[in-house]
Amino acid sequence: MPLEFKETTQDKVLKGKIKIAVVIVAVFFSLIILRLCYLQIIKGAKYAELSTNNRIRQTALPAPRGHIFSSDNQTLVDNTPSFDLILIPQDTLSIDAVLNDVSALLSINKENLADLVQSRRGRPRFEPIVLKKNLSWNEMSTVLSKKNDLPGISIDVVPRRRYLTDVRAPHVFGFLGEADQQDISLSSSRPYRRGELIGKYGLEKWAEDTLRGTCGFLQTEVDAFGKRKNVLAKIEPRGGKDIWTTLIPEVQKAAEHMLEGKTGAVVALNPRNGHILAMASAPLFDPNLFSRGISPENWRYFTSHPHHPLMNRAIQSQQPPGSIFKIVTIVAALEEKIIDPEHTFFCPGYFVLGNRRFGCWKKEGHGHVNMQNSLIVSCDTYFYNLALRLGIDTLVKYAEILGFGFPGGIELGGERPGLLPSPGWLRGKTGARWQKGDTLNFCIGQGFLQATPLQMALVYSGIANEGLVYRPTLIARTSKNGLENAEVLRRFSLAETTFDFLKNTLCDVVHAPNGTGYNARVPGALVAGKTGTAQVVSLKKKPEKGRPVPRHLENHAWFVAFSPVEEPEVVVSVFLEHGGGGGGNAAPVAREVIRAFYEYKKKRGI
Amino acid sequence: MLVDRRLFLSIDFPLLFAVLLLCGLGCVNLKSICCFSEADYFSKQLVWVLLGFLLMVVIINTNYIKILRSSYFFHSFSVVLLVFVYFFGTSKYGAQSWLNVAGFNLQPSEIAKITFILLIAKCFSENLPQKDIRGKDMILPFLLLGLTIAPICIQPDLGTASMFIITFLSMVFFVNINKKFVGVFFSSCLFLTPAVWFFLKDYQKVRIRFFLNPELDPLNAGYQLIQSKIAIGSGGLFGKGFMQGTQSHLRFLPEQHTDFVFSVWAEEWGFIGCLFLILIVFFIIYRGLRIAHECKNLSGTYLAVGITVYFFWQAIINILMTLGLFPVVGVPFPFFSYGGSGMVTSFMGVAFLLNIGMRKIK
Numbered sequence: 006m007p008l009e010f011k012e013t014t015q016d017k018v019l020k021g022k023i024k025i026a027v028v029i030v031a032v033f034f035s036l037i038i039l040r041l042c043y044l045q046i047i048k049g050a051k052y053a054e055l056s057t058n059n060r061i062r063q064t065a066l067p068a069p070r071g072h073i074f075s076s077d078n079q080t081l082v083d084n085t086p087s088f089d090l091i092l093i094p095q096d097t098l099s100i101d102a103v104l105n106d107v108s109a110l111l112s113i114n115k116e117n118l119a120d121l122v123q124s125r126r127g128r129p130r131f132e133p134i135v136l137k138k139n140l141s142w143n144e145m146s147t148v149l150s151k152k153n154d155l156p157g158i159s160i161d162v163v164p165r166r167r168y169l170t171d172v173r174a175p176h177v178f179g180f181l182g183e184a185d186q187q188d189i190s191l192s193s194s195r196p197y198r199r200g201e202l203i204g205k206y207g208l209e210k211w212a213e214d215t216l217r218g219t220c221g222f223l224q225t226e227v228d229a230f231g232k233r234k235n236v237l238a239k240i241e242p243r244g245g246k247d248i249w250t251t252l253i254p255e256v257q258k259a260a261e262h263m264l265e266g267k268t269g270a271v272v273a274l275n276p277r278n279g280h281i282l283a284m285a286s287a288p289l290f291d292p293n294l295f296s297r298g299i300s301p302e303n304w305r306y307f308t309s310h311p312h313h314p315l316m317n318r319a320i321q322s323q324q325p326p327g328s329i330f331k332i333v334t335i336v337a338a339l340e341e342k343i344i345d346p347e348h349t350f351f352c353p354g355y356f357v358l359g360n361r362r363f364g365c366w367k368k369e370g371h372g373h374v375n376m377q378n379s380l381i382v383s384c385d386t387y388f389y390n391l392a393l394r395l396g397i398d399t400l401v402k403y404a405e406i407l408g409f410g411f412p413g414g415i416e417l418g419g420e421r422p423g424l425l426p427s428p429g430w431l432r433g434k435t436g437a438r439w440q441k442g443d444t445l446n447f448c449i450g451q452g453f454l455q456a457t458p459l460q461m462a463l464v465y466s467g468i469a470n471e472g473l474v475y476r477p478t479l480i481a482r483t484s485k486n487g488l489e490n491a492e493v494l495r496r497f498s499l500a501e502t503t504f505d506f507l508k509n510t511l512c513d514v515v516h517a518p519n520g521t522g523y524n525a526r527v528p529g530a531l532v533a534g535k536t537g538t539a540q541v542v543s544l545k546k547k548p549e550k551g552r553p554v555p556r557h558l559e560n561h562a563w564f565v566a567f568s569p570v571e572e573p574e575v576v577v578s579v580f581l582e583h584g585g586g587g588g589g590n591a592a593p594v595a596r597e598v599i600r601a602f603y604e605y606k607k608k609r610g611i
Numbered sequence: 612m613l614v615d616r617r618l619f620l621s622i623d624f625p626l627l628f629a630v631l632l633l634c635g636l637g638c639v640n641l642k643s644i645c646c647f648s649e650a651d652y653f654s655k656q657l658v659w660v661l662l663g664f665l666l667m668v669v670i671i672n673t674n675y676i677k678i679l680r681s682s683y684f685f686h687s688f689s690v691v692l693l694v695f696v697y698f699f700g701t702s703k704y705g706a707q708s709w710l711n712v713a714g715f716n717l718q719p720s721e722i723a724k725i726t727f728i729l730l731i732a733k734c735f736s737e738n739l740p741q742k743d744i745r746g747k748d749m750i751l752p753f754l755l756l757g758l759t760i761a762p763i764c765i766q767p768d769l770g771t772a773s774m775f776i777i778t779f780l781s782m783v784f785f786v787n788i789n790k791k792f793v794g795v796f797f798s799s800c801l802f803l804t805p806a807v808w809f810f811l812k813d814y815q816k817v818r819i820r821f822f823l824n825p826e827l828d829p830l831n832a833g834y835q836l837i838q839s840k841i842a843i844g845s846g847g848l849f850g851k852g853f854m855q856g857t858q859s860h861l862r863f864l865p866e867q868h869t870d871f872v873f874s875v876w877a878e879e880w881g882f883i884g885c886l887f888l889i890l891i892v893f894f895i896i897y898r899g900l901r902i903a904h905e906c907k908n909l910s911g912t913y914l915a916v917g918i919t920v921y922f923f924w925q926a927i928i929n930i931l932m933t934l935g936l937f938p939v940v941g942v943p944f945p946f947f948s949y950g951g952s953g954m955v956t957s958f959m960g961v962a963f964l965l966n967i968g969m970r971k972i973k
Contacts, residue, residue, distance in 0.1 A: 019787070024904070046848055049844055
């Protein structure tokens, strides 16, 4: 395929330009060669010296995390210096000899140390290896006194997270852990370094961006023993920002004290702005164990513990609410006006539906019960009667209005929404038809229904605050004199008489002579509340009377209260997993929490 | 032999030899880097060189004029890949420009560089008038450039995008263009440069800001450059010797196997080694321009010129980067840096140079 060729002006210009290009290229390369000449030959000796003495170390200076304060400026979480024993392999002639000395000095198993060093093979020899974290004062002084005999060994000061022992609230504050591969590779403007601590749980995780500081750098020259000779450059670390939680340490402490040895959760909140005053979950754990990254043994202990201490039961435990749900049935009956509150039903201790008997919790029966008494004595039979007149759809409608089945939207991760069953849900789930018996279970808070302790606190704060529910929050403000955080979660309207009736009756539950919630009485204050005892298995399966009930068959105890009855300032929700009866076991917990709240108010003079 | 005997004899063997020598030196250099690290770049690089060589043999066998005819098709395919990578690619160093194919990370923007040069060569030779080229004649080439770099800018891989622009403008230099147009164009470019700043990612701004003012941040971004300079300077006249470079082995040098290979080489082989390396590169570029000069076909000339300037800029920018005379933009040294896509692309480029060179007689 011969091509025609004709020399044109264009070709001439092009060929000329190619010649120019050769010259330009040659000039560029000559300049580079000149530059190399300057760097390598003229300045070569200087750079050679710089490289042989390249004992320039670049170390990151960890930035202290922001503190966590209570809303009245008490310190709840801060930082404290912690001392690490480090080895810089490059600065020592014989790692083995140094490890021998260290293991003898501090009586640490030498093999463990050798493993640590071994695991860092292939890393640059100037990178420090942490041999032991959190040295005690004794250990530190031992090492420091022998420092000159231990080339390559030094002590590093790093800030350690400290959760003040007074108030622990581990599930709220959460804990830190070492940044894993995922955190490091996240494309962020402030990437994490390997081994840097990052909030892994609770507020530490939620407020990570606020609490985390910006780490600094230190460039130093070091001598043959790894001692810093002079600082070449330094960028100061910048500490993280502080946050102020809504928790009141005194109330939190009371809640944690009352939960000791039990399994369960307490939530106390202010119904007028959604601030969580206390949130405790038991069993507790010590977040200080996590403050420098948790040891594998401790982690195994936590994850294999039968009661899952790392679970925040206040927002993650979903259980049938039992009788504390009964206010929904009352609201439905009052709003739909299907019954006169003075109308009585007779309770023989059971209720017959078709060929099935639905028991009242009191086998002997309550006799004639009106609406007010039904709540005070928590008579199941009365509610069975109401439920059949209302029907499941109406009940579900009111449960939804009051907030069942929805998460509250708190800052902590892992909040569960509870479960509000309905005939449609059941059909979708199992294909079964909703039976009237299911309605009877539903109206007393049993069966499929599930709620979290926080959710119950929100439902009752809706009653206490007459239809206005604030989003539960743990963050009071993000600066010392910043605005108080408050956001409306939902609003619903019920007749004023309904609110009045509920408040007065719930007050009677605690204060009436025959009230089931008498254990929640607090001297000098009016408390409104409701007990709940959620059955885990039906009564038939339980062992006979007089014989001890195994723990896993024991009922769940609930108590939800608010106080004062007019213009409530605090709502407390108590849940004890397999804790027995609500009135006997959960109500005293609520009482102490409310008492602590009033004492705090008195102390602060508000 | 696959190639016709007559054609085979007219291959530019000095050029081929220089390229293979450069690859060999690159592998030797990588061997030195590998000896203290877990990653075996050396063996992987050998595989890439072999792959590139095979691809070269394939390309040499087809007349480049035939390939040029389909250049619109080839380049469309590259652009589709570029768009594809935006949606399905994996991210590295903040830019989503890698495509994972059967365990290998491919960078479609590398392949696109060659197809782009093919396309522009075809466009220049067919769509431009003989003389006095005006602004309106340049609309089509600039449009093609815009369409190509748009997906790259979105990734965002501005280093690669500017390589396209530099290569393109260098090719425009060879066109017999109206001088007034050149004046207007460059003054408007000067005017628009500050606007580019707003499209840069934070890390890129840091690099450029540091480059303009090294004292600003001697610890993070500046650290690389200081260490690279120490590495090069400490090489001296004869270097520290193979595998004796302390800067690289103590990992003072970042990205030793890609962006900073030249520093490793300079430290171990000294000024003499650098001179040798630069002469090889100069020789490759000289031979490329010679092929362009001797080619009697306009499209062939443009293609040879395009590929040669592409090699030239890559090498120059990479060296200037390690010398601290250019911001660190992540441009590899052709045939010398580690990298599969880069190696294959460079071999494709050389294949076209040889292809043009051996068919100049026709």
